[in-house]
Amino acid sequence: MDATGKTGDAGVSRFGSWWRRALPGGEETQGGVRARSLTRSRSRGTRAATPDERRDLLLAAVRAGFPVAPAAHSAGYRCSCDRVGCPSPAQHPISFAWQTQASTDPEQIDHWLARYPEANFVTATGRAHDVLDVPASAGRLALERIEASGGPGGPVAAIGEDRYLFFTATRGTPDDEDEWWPCELDCHPETLTDHPGLRWHCRGSYVLLPPSSLAGGIEVGWVRGPEQPLPDPLRLLDALTDACAEVGASAEEHWLIG
Template sequence: MGDGIGRYGGTEGRMSWENRLPQWLRRRPREDAAAARSDRPALLLATAAAGLPLAPAAHPVAFSCSCERIGCPTPARHPVSFAWQTQSTNDRETVERWANDQPEANFITATGMVHDVLDVPLEAGRAALGRLLAEGIDVGPVAESGGLPTPQGGGGEGRMLFFTATRGTPEDEDEWWPCELDCHPETMDEHPGLRWHSRGSYVLVPPARLPDDRTVDWVRGPEHPLPDPLTLLEALADACAKYAEAADEHGDRHSVAWPLHH
């Protein structure tokens, strides 16, 4: 698919990226999102070709959600069908038909089938991504979700999504991956630390639109192989801990490094 799907492919020299990454990650030009949206069918097909199962999702309507549910708790971030787990597919013809027939729809990918997603605050994710690449660790697809630029150059209340191979479908059900990090879709706003999307969960895939002109965009595209999640976990956990410490110093005691409950 080439490195044009994500905003960088991580193929240049390690020291070069180590020096340039902080400045690059602070740039969030709206032109990137506009270009991705115009190439939406190709991006969705590339995601499906990488093996990620997709299903149509709601989309924003003004400041609300296309589902028309009063007080929708996750506007433009949930599947259209209650049968999204069985509906999800990477079949090219089906995804292409959905994309053409529903031009406004966002899409979700069901986790725990082919892949999991490690989901962290945007600031923590950017720091972890820089560390991982500087250390030469293989990082798979990465997306940014819902970040808003701030005067200080931060990412607002966004998230960074690290796509990994799944640990959620063991051959022996007794070896099902029990983890306090597991995240369920309905609790996506309850845990400001690290969340692990595995079997029974989902995330939006780029390009997606959220209320208030926020977007979900690829940082590294789906052409990158899915890594084992455990190879990323230490860097993500450390970054989340530092993020929580900094937030606590500023009086934001809701920002914690790890979920405390489901």
């Protein structure tokens, strides 16, 4: 199997077959392409969002059905958590119960913002959406090609100049549990430095959500906002794996679900 998940001469994608059987009715999500979010500038590390902007961004995410939970924040170049030598500073949930805590309730969001005014936020994947996570250079290249072809790009977020997050429809939990595995069986989000290529965040994982901030002034912002319809991930995989190959992040060990 190569880095794109293809096997044999027929070039049939293992991940493609795995996904197609779970799509209800075989329908594809479609939608018009809207202007890119004005929050894109924050992905460049220019400035942090104001309290009102933070609330607006989070409410836009929950209106799109993204379950969110509060996360640690930067304290200088350290993490706000009490873990010595935290491997993922400001990039992990505050609570170990984040999977059950994640919510789309606006009142809960307001409560968290009042209680944790400096907190970052994550969204739990595998419930309302999955996320295909790639190096920023590959993400920009793939997005240009997707938009040029009129393809369904869906919501896209950028973590500074490091990573692009492509939000997609989720497979959820299939009827045949023998063919499903949670992300934690392969990796956790903090293993990024060991596996820098394409990562598929599904059930059991999470990603940072705008308006999170990291050390060094790095901001997480929308390139394409959460109001965009969620595309079938198979519609993006070819473009993303090809782009990863072109930027040198296509080794087989860099293909991860998690």
